[in-house]
Amino acid sequence: MPKLKKKVEPETPRRDAHADWALGAYHRAYILTKSRRNVDAALRLLEQLYSMTEPARDGDLVDGATVFALRVQRRYGLALLRAGDPRGRDELLDLLARLGGRDADAPSNGGPLARLLSDFCADLSNIACHEEAVEIAKRVAAREISAHREARRLGNVAAWMLQRAVYARLSGDADGAAPDLKDALVIARDAVRAHEKFVAAGAAYEAMPFRESRAIELSVRSELVQLGEHDDELPRELSELIAATERAESWEESYIQKAYRVGRLGVTHLQYDRERDAAWRARIYLQLAWDSLGNALMRPWLPVALRDAMLATDDAPGAAVFARIAADRLAVQCSAEHPAVRLLRAAA
């Protein structure tokens, strides 16, 4: 009979450390998914964590291990989408079902679950589950939380309402878009005022969330202009916001946050057409925004506006090629039924 090798116990004061080891590895995966260059590495690591945490996914939603397993699932779905894999959308839809669908909520003692829900609303908006994103975000923002967190969550509610309105506009439903935009503007301005107060009270670190809430407000106004409203101040205010962003430390805002602001500036050039080369400037800025996204998930208005700018600069062949590329990417994220995908496919 062969001699069995004695099992060597790992040397550690913490024999019960498995959950913390997984959490440490998850932190690593989280950072890798923030990088546009490390998507494959993030995906490999998340595949491992996804498989490790599988048994906990069906647990009680207030249980820490279950919330962690669902966080892993969320991150895994996002990494798949960034890698261009449509299974990512399925993962996010499966997660939505596990969380309770549109009625998803967190009990008063479910802080980690509430944070997961709040973060998940961004993904729901990105995969065009707009009703769920707005409903859940409103519920999460209504929880008893700190004033700072409440201001951020209000900004999020406005942002997801804005995206729902964009969907309606791209579907040709201007009447459906307008009420959302008007409500979103009120909420976004509340968030701006709250952040403004924090900054005035000496919280210098609130400058970044202040700019973010301003960006949401100005984006809502940009969409209102798309629906025919007049807003003479928008180009100047948008330029001032981008100038403030450019002057801030490079670390304060991500390229993606900057991209959408610059993209919106591009849209104003198309909307207002006040300068020589307006269409070219629009194209340059929208292209800059598109290039900045890399493999990140995108807001559907951006490729549609860039295609319009290409057409406005008399580049129909370029617009057709771009529309095909953008539609293929967007279909993975939002499904082939999304109105932006249809618009782009029709133009390709």
Place this chain on the structure above:
Amino acid sequence: MRLELGPFPEFWTVVANHRAERAAAGKDPDRTRRDRLRRNVEIAEQVQLELGDVDPNGDPDVIFQHALSHFIGDELSDFRVERFPAEKKTIKPERAWDRGAFDDMLKHFRGPELDDLEKADDHRPGRVLLLVATEYTLVPLLEGAFAAMQWGPASARYDFRSAFHTVTRWAVEVDQRSGRLVTPALTVNGVVRPWSTLTRFYAAVLGLHRPQDAAADALAERLSVVTLEALHHGFKDGEPKGAVMRRLMTEAESLGVIEEMPARAIDSAAQARTVLAELVLQGELGIAEPPFDLAGAIRVLNAEA
């Protein structure tokens, strides 16, 4: 290849001390005595239990004073009585526990950061106990993050971003009390000292990128101090964790530990385009005057393409 998560014993002070002692005695440093590991667990868990009434919210210096008060002076705490009972019964609280056994026990768990503290009112034993308990909740997270780094390497920028993120999350979410009191525990006469636990971790991360660099240990020590200062600032000023991360990344950049932020676009063709576009944008915003008609130049470039 499957990801195997497991311990990195060298991150633990008790193991690091034991290895140093064995190496100094000419013995195999890789063998660690299990009873010391077990005692480390007992001490850490008892300290955590003892600190159960310390509110983790608020000013970190106040939290530290409250935590330290459990282990200094003549006040009798459960920790002292249960762990170090006096041989003889006494009604005087200061004699109800065995101070000598306490000091002797701590010998193996002390890091180098506080060894020069000789005066009684420096409260070295109390500080050491707090660090033992603090290490207990942090190190497993560091082990998990480091195992993942070794399993799937990335650039120094993303490895250190992962490292800072793990430490910041621990302090802000996982163990808020330890996160708040670790910097005061390592602050002597207003000067923050490096935390050997964190220094060993950062040295390991640096080792993934510059294995032969003689300056790595000094850099790791500097990053250790910078991390403690950033956490303390964050808690003092009520900053969100993102602000702490920004401080750490900015400092790591200025120390040359990580590369500059990567270019805006991923592929090289787009990179050239984005550089020109940024110049156009800066011209329009009045941040910088473009040297020529950039928009026109880009138009021509596009037409030629």
